[in-house]
Amino acid sequence: MSDTPFGFGLPPEEPEDGDEGKKKDQQSGGGQGPANPFGFGGLPGAGGLGGPGADNPLAAMFGSLNPTDLGAAFQQLGQMLSYEGGPVNWDMAKQIARQTVAQGAQDGSRDASVGPAERKAVEEAVRLADLWLDDATSLPSGSGSAVAWSRAEWVEATLPAWQELVDPVAERVGAAMGDVLPEEMQAMAGPLIGMMRSMGGAMFGTQIGQAVGVLAGEVVGSTDIGLPLGPAGKAALLPANVEAFGKDLGVPQEEVRLYLALREAAHQRLFAHVPWLRSHLFGAVDGYARGIKVDTAKLEDVVGQFDPENPEQLQDALQQGMFQPEDTPEQKAALARLETALALVEGWVDAVVHAAAKPRLGSADALRETLRRRRATGGPAEQTFATLIGLELRPRRLRDASRLWASLTDARGVEGRDGLWAHPDMLPTATDLDDPDGFVHREHLDFSELDKMLGEAANGSAGEGDGTKGDDAE
Numbered sequence: 001m002s003d004t005p006f007g008f009g010l011p012p013e014e015p016e017d018g019d020e021g022k023k024k025d026q027q028s029g030g031g032q033g034p035a036n037p038f039g040f041g042g043l044p045g046a047g048g049l050g051g052p053g054a055d056n057p058l059a060a061m062f063g064s065l066n067p068t069d070l071g072a073a074f075q076q077l078g079q080m081l082s083y084e085g086g087p088v089n090w091d092m093a094k095q096i097a098r099q100t101v102a103q104g105a106q107d108g109s110r111d112a113s114v115g116p117a118e119r120k121a122v123e124e125a126v127r128l129a130d131l132w133l134d135d136a137t138s139l140p141s142g143s144g145s146a147v148a149w150s151r152a153e154w155v156e157a158t159l160p161a162w163q164e165l166v167d168p169v170a171e172r173v174g175a176a177m178g179d180v181l182p183e184e185m186q187a188m189a190g191p192l193i194g195m196m197r198s199m200g201g202a203m204f205g206t207q208i209g210q211a212v213g214v215l216a217g218e219v220v221g222s223t224d225i226g227l228p229l230g231p232a233g234k235a236a237l238l239p240a241n242v243e244a245f246g247k248d249l250g251v252p253q254e255e256v257r258l259y260l261a262l263r264e265a266a267h268q269r270l271f272a273h274v275p276w277l278r279s280h281l282f283g284a285v286d287g288y289a290r291g292i293k294v295d296t297a298k299l300e301d302v303v304g305q306f307d308p309e310n311p312e313q314l315q316d317a318l319q320q321g322m323f324q325p326e327d328t329p330e331q332k333a334a335l336a337r338l339e340t341a342l343a344l345v346e347g348w349v350d351a352v353v354h355a356a357a358k359p360r361l362g363s364a365d366a367l368r369e370t371l372r373r374r375r376a377t378g379g380p381a382e383q384t385f386a387t388l389i390g391l392e393l394r395p396r397r398l399r400d401a402s403r404l405w406a407s408l409t410d411a412r413g414v415e416g417r418d419g420l421w422a423h424p425d426m427l428p429t430a431t432d433l434d435d436p437d438g439f440v441h442r443e444h445l446d447f448s449e450l451d452k453m454l455g456e457a458a459n460g461s462a463g464e465g466d467g468t469k470g471d472d473a474e
Contacts (some may be wrong), residue, residue, distance in 0.1 A: 087170035089205035090163055096206050097155045100213025109217070109244055111151040118239040122148040125254075125261035126235045129356075133265055136356040138418045142272025143265055144233035151216040154238055158222065158229040162212060164282055165227075168289040170204045220245055220260050223267035226342045226375075228278055232271070235264045249370065251363040259367045262353045270348065274421045281345070284338040291331035339396055340430045346375060347401025351409065354402075372398060397433050404428055404436035411440045 104110045126146035133141075149157065220241045222230030230236050237260060246256030271278055350368065357364040375398060408417040420426045432439040 087167055087201060087204065088208060089201040092202055092205035093209035094159055096209025097213040098152055100210050101151045101155060101216050105217025107244060109240060112240065114148045114150050114239055119148040121257065122146055122237045122239065125257045126265055129258060129261040129265040132262065132356040132360060133269065136352045137269060138415045139269040139273045142233060142268035143235035147234050147236045149236050149238050151238060154216050154219065155212055157231060161229040162208060165285055166208055168286050221264040223264060226346050227281055228271045235268050237261060237264060251367065255361050255363050259357055259361060262357055263349055266349045266352050270345065276424060280424055281341055284341055288334045288338050291334055336430045343397040343401040344427055346398045348405050350398060350402040351405040400433040404433060404439065407436045407440045
């Protein structure tokens with residue numbers, strides 16, 4: 001997580017052909033360090049903490065800024081304070097995410113435009129993956145197209161989904177910022193509350209932007225976290241991140257790309273042909289978010305000591321976490337529903353991809369285990385989202401769910417297994433994950449009994465309709 005509050009560092013120039021050419025950013029001061037909250041460090045003659053001009057804060061901050069740079073910085077500050085939109089300043093989030101991507105991933109790699117050869121490799125991998133998946137699932141292809149994205153393109157494509165996920169929590173924080181003041185003071189403090197909400201929108205925008213930017217350096221596709229973040233019907237891979245993922249695995253790059261294409265294509269099939277699934281997952285996130293309460297004591301302390309000249313204290317409070325799940329049966333049930341739904345999605349993908357890859361890829365087992373561990377541990381960006389929305393978007397019970405889907409395949413076949421996605425009430429519950437064999441056995445008997453009862457009812461109705469009285473009729 002970058003310590004640069006509110007993204008006051010001047011954004012790097014981003015060429016249209018990707019996120020190369022960031023040297024201009026380094027020369028103009030975009031690569032600021034955490035010690036300078038305004039991001040002006042590193043400029044010639046600007047000084048810095050402990051450097052020339054440190055005794056004069058104004059000289060240290062503005063010493064040699066040319067009018068263009070200074071105007072851009074104040075314009076950004078003005079945009080932040082004048083923001084009157086929703087609970088998150090998504091324009092700022094997008095800007096910060098792009099800036100974070102431009103600065104490079106944590107492994108030191110830089111973003112770059114995707115070339116024709118890489119696009120062709122991704123398209124061929126997704127096409128072959130869909131052919132293999134035809135044998136492993138009854139759900140038809142859900143990939144209308146295959147795309148290869150740069151990290152910056154991933155940011156652009158996924159921001160609408162992040163907005164849907166984060167806005168409910170941010171709305172609660174925005175409302176809480178006004179509620180912490182006594183009622184008689186709220187009318188008098190109207191301008192301050194408005195400014196604080198603008199700051200809150202910028203605060204969330206900055207944090208989300210930074211997290212999305214960092215995550216863009218880690219993800220390999222559009223469905224890494226188990227949610228459909230990209231446009232429907234587009235199977236997407238990020239060639240730069242795919243290469244980084246397979247770098248030290250000792251597996252041929254073509255096999256790594258193909259295995260990740262299998263996972264992406266399997267997710268696309270599920271979300272394309274289970275129409276209620278996306279709203280079910282996002283609704284579960286929203287339901288959980290509604291049960292989160294803001295730590296008003298911490299917020300009151302922040303508001304009471306709020307200094308308009310020190311806005312980063314709001315950001316620090318958010319980074320430390322102000323959210324507490326309500327310890328109620330409803331909230332626990334919402335969390336269980338969400339964790340189970342994520343586990344079932346990821347478990348189904350894990351089982352289906354393994355069935356498709358195992359007979360064809362010698363590295364299938366190793367790649368499967370690597371992906372499982374990756375999803376179980378998460379990365380820095382996922383931990384940031386856990387702080388921001390009080391929720392870890394990780395399937396804690398992936399292995400249990402995968403075993404359950406495998407057992408269902410053995411017991412009912414591919415079509416019987418996939419048929420459970422017809423309705424959310426047919427899916428296994430958290431309790432069923434504890435005893436997958438019991439679920440398979442119990443459900444199989446229940447369906448048989450149901451068929452028998454429906455058959456008897458149909459025969460009875462037919463008998464009454466033609467005037468017969470059954471075996472006792474004379």
